Amino acid sequence: MPTDITTPDVPVNPPWEDLVTSALLGTDRRPLRAAGGTAAGPVALLDAAAVHTLRRRAALRPATGAVLPVPAPADPRPPLPAAARRRLAQLLADRSAPPSGGRRGAAPDLTELIPQWLASAHARGYRAPAELLPALLDAARARSDLRPHVLAFAGPRGLWLAGLNPEWRFALRASHRGAHRPDTSDPEAVRRLWEEGLFAERVALLGAVREQDPDAARSLLTATWSTERAEDRLMFVDSLRSGLSGSDEAFLEEALADRSRNVRSTAAELLSALPGSALARRMAARATSCVNPDRTGGDVSIAVEAPHECDAAMERDGVVPVPPSGRGERSWWLGQLVEATPLGVWREKFGGRTAQELVMLPVSDGWDAELHAAWCRAAVRQRDPGWARALLGAPSTPLANGPGTVSLAERSKLLATLPPSERALWVAGFIAAHGLSEAFQLLGVCSVPWDGPLGRAVVDALDIARDAGSYPWSFSGVMGLAERCLNPAEADRLAVLTTTPDEPEGASPGAGGYWSEAFLRLVSTLRLRAAMDAELAQDRQDRPGGAGTATGRGSDEAEGGRQ
Known part of the structure; x- marks a missing residue:
């Protein structure tokens, strides 16, 4: 040249x-x-x-070819039916559509159905289509509430794909609970990960070991406890909630002397949930010195003398000495003592009276609200459905006259201790007596789909509000819940409510049209949910190649090649 x-x-x-x-x-x-x-x-x-x-x-040297990533792992779950696959693509495409703004119209909001669809598909054991994994991960990146559903449905291939795109790193962080755990039967691997692993990996490891051998999990904790950071110690102590037993008492008693106030408080809370613990007995002794039967009159009542000081021993047992703004010191200390006392103590203290009888006893000097609120917190902490029923009372009772607390947030927590069917019946009775304006928080603790009586109570209350000419947008939150939580079988029964009613005198202008539109959307959404369930429940025999593992493997290999 x-x-x-x-x-x-x-x-x-x-x-x-x-x-x-x-x-x-x-x-x-x-x-x-x-x-x-x-x-x-x-x-x-x-x-x-x-x-x-x-x-x-x-002058250039030939470039070195890029290293190919490792192949995507196999996912043995069967593929989605074709109709369900198309439905998922539609839901994800609608997610990225620009919001219309203004009135919602009568069309279902597909974005609100994505979590339900994902949970149903995962529960049936299907795997995510390979070509839709990027859209699924994008949806989870934009909406944190979707992440548990997406990661469960996406499976190992979703994690593999997330490792190739920095924008999907959230999937790798969130997967520590179920992925890459060591073999807990290998003590050396467990010890190495506990001493050298990242915090998230150590939390996952502690939970995995505790499920199989609680004593071994506590041994891991004690081995490094003195060198752990305060925020890490708090998370480790909190992980003992799962499978809490009397065997944890000695460790938790030592944690009461921890340098971190939050660690001490959490340890005290866990010990108070163990009725036989020494801390529970100490708190019971303090509480029963403040709350006693009063027999000075003809009938038994409850006499209350709140503590006059918070000593060092009370602080060590988890009593916070400084009350929040607006609370008196003595009532604040009393509430903490009663909350940490085993509820069975009160039956013994008051001559074998039941929880229902105890909450109906008069309380001296206006201490009833403080005492009942503390009992509510104790029933939630100790997961006692008998006390929860007593403190909730009849759902038809006026809020101000109930045996427990008027706080709907506290009532929601009490309801969560009851079986799902009983919970739904109580909320249905509450709605029938008090309407929907006070029931939104209570509906949030009911299992989905709503039981028949609860669903009918919600619809009847909405119908009453419509006939009264109420503002329909005041019930938009409940209507949105109904779209997601009503049994889809109710759609045909609700169709009669889609007509535009005559507006009564004094009604909000245009309210009838809004109500008609809202019920049209509700019925359309329920029918769409029924169609989605039918698509997911489609018999696998209807798909080419028939049912069974062999078909699943073949499709898995085909999708693996496309990946």
Whole structure:
């Protein structure tokens, strides 16, 4: 190859920047000089650029090919039925559509159905279509409430794909609970991960070991406890809630002397949930010195003398000495003592009276609200359904006259201790007596789909509000819950409510049209949910290749190739 490829018409080795400038401004305004001293024209400029490019390329070494990622892991779960696959693509496409704004209209809101669809598909054991994994991970990145559903449905391939895109790192962080755990039967692997692993991995490891051998899990904790950070110790102590037993008492008693107030408070809370613990007995002794039967009158009542100080021993047992703003010290201390006392103590203290009888006893000096609120917190902490029933009382009782607390948040927690069917019946009775305006928090603790009596109570209350000409947008939250939680079988019964009613005198202008639109949307959503369930429940025999594991494997291999 010749060493000099210049010609009289081609500029002599001009810098690349000069070539670019002449090309942008034009050779008339910014000429280049050729080898003979004449101005170079456009053709000569391009020739010079070609020569320059050739020289630059001649000095380059061949690039090394990129390392291919490891193949996607196999997912043995069967593929979705074709109709369900198309439905998922539709839901994900609608998610990315721009919001319409203004009135919602009568069309179902598909984005609100994605969590339900994902949970149902995962419960039936289907695997996510490979070509929809990117859209699923994008949806989970945008909505944190979708992440548990998406990661469960996406399975190992979703995690594999998330490792290739930094925007999906959340999936790798969230997967520590179920992924990459060591073999807990290998003590050396467990010890190594506990001493060297990341915090999330250690939390997952502690939970895995505790499920199989609680004593071994506590041994892990005690081995490194003194060197752990305060925030890590708090998480480790909190993990003992799962499977809490009397065997944990000694460790938790030691944690009462921890340097961190939050660790001490959590340890005290867990010990108070163990009725036989020494802390529970100490708190019971303090509480029963403050709350006693009063027999000075003809009938038994409850006498209360709140503590006058919070000593060091009370602080060590988890009593917070400084009350929040607006609370008196003595009532604050009393509530904490009663909350941490085993509820069975009160039956013994008051002559064997039941919880229902105890909450109906008069309380001296206006201490009833504080005492009942503390009993409510104790019933929630100790998961005692008998006390929960007593403190909830009859659902038809006026809120201000109930045996427990008027706080709907506290009532929701009490309801959560009851079996799902009983919970739904109580909320249905509450709605029938008090309407929907006070029931939104209570509906949130009911299992989905709502039981028949609860669903009918909600619909009847909505119908009453419509007939009264109430503002429909005041019930938009409940209507949204109904779209997600009503049994889809109720759609046909609700169709009669989609007509536009006559507006009564004094009604909100246009309310009838809004109600009609809202019920149309409700019915459409319920029918769509029924169709989605039918698509997911489709008999696998209807799909080409028949049912069974072999078909699942074949489709899995095909999708693996596309990945």
